[in-house]
Amino acid sequence: MTTDRAHSLKQLRRMLLVRRFEEKCAEVYQQQKIRGFLHLYIGEEAVAVGALAALRDDDAVVTTYREHGHALVRGISPDAVMAEMYGRATGCARGRGGSMHLFGAAQRFFGGYAIVGGGLPIAVGLALAEQMQATKRLVACFFGDGATEEGEYHESLNLASLWRLPVLFLCENNFYAMGTALARHAAVPDLCAIPRAHGIVSESVDGMDVVAVERAARAAADAIRETGKPRFLELQTYRFRAHSMYDADRYRDKAEIAEWKKRDPIELFVARLKAASVATDEDVAAIEREVSGEVERAALAADAAPLEPISDLERDVLAKVVP
Amino acid sequence: MTRTTYREGIRTALRTALHDDPRVFLMGEDVGKYGGAYACSLGLLEDFGPERVRDTPLCESTFVGAGIGAALGGMRPIVEIMTVNFSLLALDQIVNNAATLRHMSAGQFAVPLVVRMATGAGRQLAAQHSHSLENWYAHVPGIKVLASGTVQDAHDFVLEALADPDPVIVFEHQYLYAMEGELELGPARASPWRASVRRAGADLSVITYGGSLPKALAAAEALEAEGIRAEVVDLRSLRPLDDETILASVRKTHRALIVDEGWRTGSLSGELATRIMEGAFYDLDGPIARVCSAEVPIPYAKHLEDEALPRVETIVARAKELVARRG
Numbered sequence: 001m002t003t004d005r006a007h008s009l010k011q012l013r014r015m016l017l018v019r020r021f022e023e024k025c026a027e028v029y030q031q032q033k034i035r036g037f038l039h040l041y042i043g044e045e046a047v048a049v050g051a052l053a054a055l056r057d058d059d060a061v062v063t064t065y066r067e068h069g070h071a072l073v074r075g076i077s078p079d080a081v082m083a084e085m086y087g088r089a090t091g092c093a094r095g096r097g098g099s100m101h102l103f104g105a106a107q108r109f110f111g112g113y114a115i116v117g118g119g120l121p122i123a124v125g126l127a128l129a130e131q132m133q134a135t136k137r138l139v140a141c142f143f144g145d146g147a148t149e150e151g152e153y154h155e156s157l158n159l160a161s162l163w164r165l166p167v168l169f170l171c172e173n174n175f176y177a178m179g180t181a182l183a184r185h186a187a188v189p190d191l192c193a194i195p196r197a198h199g200i201v202s203e204s205v206d207g208m209d210v211v212a213v214e215r216a217a218r219a220a221a222d223a224i225r226e227t228g229k230p231r232f233l234e235l236q237t238y239r240f241r242a243h244s245m246y247d248a249d250r251y252r253d254k255a256e257i258a259e260w261k262k263r264d265p266i267e268l269f270v271a272r273l274k275a276a277s278v279a280t281d282e283d284v285a286a287i288e289r290e291v292s293g294e295v296e297r298a299a300l301a302a303d304a305a306p307l308e309p310i311s312d313l314e315r316d317v318l319a320k321v322v323p
Numbered sequence: 324m325t326r327t328t329y330r331e332g333i334r335t336a337l338r339t340a341l342h343d344d345p346r347v348f349l350m351g352e353d354v355g356k357y358g359g360a361y362a363c364s365l366g367l368l369e370d371f372g373p374e375r376v377r378d379t380p381l382c383e384s385t386f387v388g389a390g391i392g393a394a395l396g397g398m399r400p401i402v403e404i405m406t407v408n409f410s411l412l413a414l415d416q417i418v419n420n421a422a423t424l425r426h427m428s429a430g431q432f433a434v435p436l437v438v439r440m441a442t443g444a445g446r447q448l449a450a451q452h453s454h455s456l457e458n459w460y461a462h463v464p465g466i467k468v469l470a471s472g473t474v475q476d477a478h479d480f481v482l483e484a485l486a487d488p489d490p491v492i493v494f495e496h497q498y499l500y501a502m503e504g505e506l507e508l509g510p511a512r513a514s515p516w517r518a519s520v521r522r523a524g525a526d527l528s529v530i531t532y533g534g535s536l537p538k539a540l541a542a543a544e545a546l547e548a549e550g551i552r553a554e555v556v557d558l559r560s561l562r563p564l565d566d567e568t569i570l571a572s573v574r575k576t577h578r579a580l581i582v583d584e585g586w587r588t589g590s591l592s593g594e595l596a597t598r599i600m601e602g603a604f605y606d607l608d609g610p611i612a613r614v615c616s617a618e619v620p621i622p623y624a625k626h627l628e629d630e631a632l633p634r635v636e637t638i639v640a641r642a643k644e645l646v647a648r649r650g
Contacts, residue, residue, distance in 0.1 A: 060396070094429040103428035110395060111428060115419050121385040122420060125392020125400075132348065132374065132398060152415075155385035162380065316430040317464050319488035322563060323516035 043240035050213025117150030146177025207235030351403030422465030450620035472536030474504030496534030
C-alpha cells in the first residue's frame with residue numbers, strides 16, 4: 001500500500017490533520033476557549049486513520065469520547081468539529097455535545113459515547129438493522145481496553161456472534177483504563193481471548209503502523225461482508241498525552257512514555273514513505289502547511305462563530321412535542 | 324367492540340404492528356418460543372418468524388441498546404423487558420442514550436423505540452419483581468412514558484408508542500394482564516398523551532394511573548353509595564403530564580386525592596401534588612392527600628403485600644376524611 005502514492009499521502013495528511021487539530025485544541029484549552037473534558041488521541045492516530053480507510057462511505061461508525069480523530073477522518077469538517085468544541089451554533093451538534101459527543105448523520109457517524117462500553121450495544125443494534133434490511137453495510141465500533149471489563153462488552157460480543165451481525169469491533173488498546181494499567185484491570189491481558197471465546201475471529205495488530213491497521217481492517221471488513229459475521233481487531237497503541245486535561249498522569253512511567261514515543265505513528269510512516277521514495281521532505285512540508293492552515297482557520301472561525309440562542313435551549317429534546 | 328383481556332389487547336396490537344409495518348420487530352427475553360413471560364406475544368413467533376420475533380439472551384442492557392441502535396438504523400423495534408425491576412439493568416441505555424441522542428446530536432438522530440415492560444405488585448412476587456418505578460422514567464427529558472389501566476389503552480398504547488418518533492416507555496401493570504374489558508379496533512383512538520376523566524364527580528378528584536385505576540374506580544363506586552361523588556382522573560401519560568385535565572378536575576371538585584402505587588418519597592404523587600399547588604392552590608378546599616405504597620420493599624406474604632399496596636378501602640377512607648374536612 002505504501003506504493004500507492006496518492007493514498008499514502010492522503011493517509012499521512014489525515015494523521016497530520018488529527019495531530020495538529022488536537023495540538024491546537026490543547027493550546028486553546030489553556031486559553032479557556034474550550035472547557036469541560038478534552039480527551040486527546042495524540043499517539044493513537046494510526047488506528048482511526050488506518051481502520052476508517054477500510055470502510056465504505058455508507059458504513060456506520062460508533063465511537064467513544066476520544067473521537068475527534070475519528071470524526072475528522074470520517075469527513076466531518078475541522079470547522080464543524082472545532083466549533084463544537086467551542087460550544088458554538090456552527091458546531092456539528094450546535095454546542096449540545098461538545099468534545100465527547102460528536103455526530104454526523106451525513107457521514108453515518110453515530111456519535112461519541114462517554115459511558116464506557118455504552119456504544120457497543122448501539123453498534124450491535126445498527127448492525128441488526130443492516131442485517132434485517134439486507135444491506136451489505138457494516139458497523140465499525142471503536143472502544144478502548146478499559147471497556148473490555150464492562151458487562152455490555154461481553155453481552156455485545158455474544159449477541160453479535162449469536163446473531164451473526166456485521167460489526168467490526170475495534171479495540172484501541174492503549175494499555176490504560178484511564179489511570180489503571182491493563183495488567184491491573186484485565187485478568188486475561190490477551191484481549192483477543194474473550195472475543196475468540198465468543199466465536200469471533202480476532203487478531204492483534206500493531207496500532208502504531210497505519211499500513212498494518214488498514215490491511216487488517218480491510219481483511220476484516222471483507223470477511224464481514226462476505227460472511228455477515230463480526231470480527232474483532234485489537235490495535236495496540238499508546239496515548240502520548242494524559243487521559244484528559246485534568247489528568248496529572250501520575251500512574252505512568254516517564255520511561256515508558258518515552259519508549260512509546262519512539263514509535264510515533266506519524267514519524268514511522270513518514271520514515272517509511274521516504275525510505276520507499278514515495279514521499280519527499282517537500283511533500284511532507286507541503287501537507288504540514290496545508291493542514292496547519294486548515295486548523296488555524298477552523299479555530300479562527302470557531303472563535304468568531306455565533307452562540308446558539310438561549311431561546312433554543314429546549315430544542316431537539318423530542319422530535320414531537322405532545323399533546 | 325369486543326370483550327377481551329388486557330393481555331389479549333396487547334397481543335392484538337403487537338400483531339397489528341407486525342402485520343402493518345415490515346420495519347417493526349419484537350425483541351426480548353422469551354418473547355418467542357415461550358410466548359412472553361406474560362404471554363403477550365404467544366403465537367407471534369409462529370406467525371411472523373424468528374427474524375421479527377426475536378428471543379434474546381439475558382442481557383437487558385445490550386438488547387435495549389440494540390433496540391436503540393436498530394431504531395437509529397431505520398427499524399421500528401418493540402423491546403419487551405420482563406419487569407421494571409429488570410429494566411434497571413438497562414437504565415444506562417435508556418437514560419444515557421435513548422433519551423439523549425436526539426439532543427446531543429442537535430436533531431440529527433432520532434430514536435423511534437418502544438420499550439414495553441410490566442410493573443407493579445399484587446402477585447406475591449416479592450421485592451425484585453413487584454416495584455413501581457414508573458417515576459424513575461417519568462423524571463427524564465427525552466423520553467415519553469405511558470401507563471395503561473384499561474384494556475383499550477393496553478392495546479392502543481403499543482400502536483401509539485410505535486407511531487411516535489421519540490423513545491416511548493410503555494408500562495403494563497402485571498396484575499391487569501387477566502383483566503377483562505371492552506376493546507374497540509380501528510383508527511379513532513383518543514390521544515394517549517391526554518389524561519382521561521374515567522368517572523365524573525363533584526366532591527373530589529381521585530388522580531391515578533395504571534394498576535391503581537381499577538382500585539380507584541371501585542373506591543368511587545363505594546363512595547357513591549355513601550353519597551360522595553368522586554371524579555376519577557386516569558393520567559395515562561406520565562411524561563408529559565396533562566396538567567390541563569388534572570387542574571380542570573381539581574378546580575371543579577376543589578379536593579385532590581392522588582393514588583400512586585409508587586413509594587411516596589420522591590414520587591410521581593409528589594410531582595402531581597406540587598403541580599396542583601402551583602396551578603390550583605386557591606381552588607383547593609383542603610390539603611392534597613395521597614395513597615401510596617408503604618415504604619418497604621414489597622414483601623412476599625400475601626397479607627403483608629396487601630397491606631403494603633394502595634387498597635380500595637384505604638382510598639375510600641382517605642376520600643371520606645378529605646370530604647369531611649370543610650375548607
